[in-house]
Amino acid sequence: MIKTPICDMLNIEYPIFQGGMAWVANAKLAAAVSNAGGLGIIAAMNSNGEQLRAEIQKCKKLTDKPFGVNVMLMSPFADEAAKVVIEENISVVTTGAGNPSKYMKDWTQAGIKVIPVVPSTAMAKLVERVGASAVIAEGGESGGHIGEITTMALVPQVVSAVSIPVIAAGGIGDGRGVAAAFMLGAVGVQLGTRFLVADECSIHETYKEKVLKAKDIDTITTGKRLGHPVRSIKTPFSRRMFKCEYDANVSDEELEQMGVGSLRKAALDGDLENGSFLAGQIAGMVTKRQSCREIITEIFDEAEAELKGALKWVK
Secondary structure (H helix, E strand, O other), X not given: OOOOHHHHHHOOOOOEEEOOOOOOOOHHHXXXXXXXXXXXXXXXXXXXXXXXXXXXXXXXXXXXXXEEEEEEOOOXXXXXXXXXXXXXXXXXXXXXXXXXXXXXXXHHHOOOEEEEEEOOHHHHHHHXXXXXXXXXXXXXXXXXXXXXXXXXXXXXXXXXXOOOOEEEEOOOOOHHHHHHHHHOOOOEEEEOHHHHHEOOOOOOHHHHHHHHHOOOOOEEEEOHHHOOOEEEEOOHHHHHHHHHHOOOOOOHHHHHHHHOOHHHHHHHHOOOOOOOOEOOHHXXXXXXXXXXXXXXXXXXXXXHHHXXXXXXXXX
């Protein structure tokens, strides 16, 4: 069985996090991942404090295992979320879309393990200085908001840059990806796209079908012009967004407005014309529906087999 320092740090069975995906990572999914031995994560997204509290309390009823909350730092309710995770005695907080320094002192004093998502070595060093327990080095292969550097290039550089544990994310969907992440120096992985088709994931059936039918070239990146690129599955909406991005007659404000509410329309309504179906490049490898427990055990059985055979080329 694979066990790494992150398992001991967070009291989890398998070194795997479920990504804090907005409109996807709710109490039901997070609890299922935690009950299966991983770290389930609730997405605070743009929820206000009381909405987040309700989701946390729902998760507590579904699992007695550790779970975390992802705080999106660009949210207008980030201050409220920062207080709620303390009040609800959350053991792990992951962060994205910004610099968490503002909240680090209060969180660490409350005993929270803070594990920010970082797209670069500079950000990894910064969050280590202010008290992060670990970092999630996320490459541009991932779904949702992405950075420029690929996972293969980013992870080993972050591992060399910091002394805290590194979790690899982006483009990981099976045991081979997990084994590769360990070889790059990571002590765990974070997966998002694979969990989109989990039995316990509540997204619209159309969303799940888009992931299951995706091929290797079926994702697209939009939003580079706006400074916050996003990876999603190719749909009428994402193709229209991409075309408008290179149209000088479309203003930045109009382009921003096009994306407002698009993820909710995908996740809740399955709206292909107006919804943004966020998914990573690994979508082409996701071909079957499984429970969270089946996903996790299969991935780590595969990873263990790959690692045991890793010396076959060494003479």
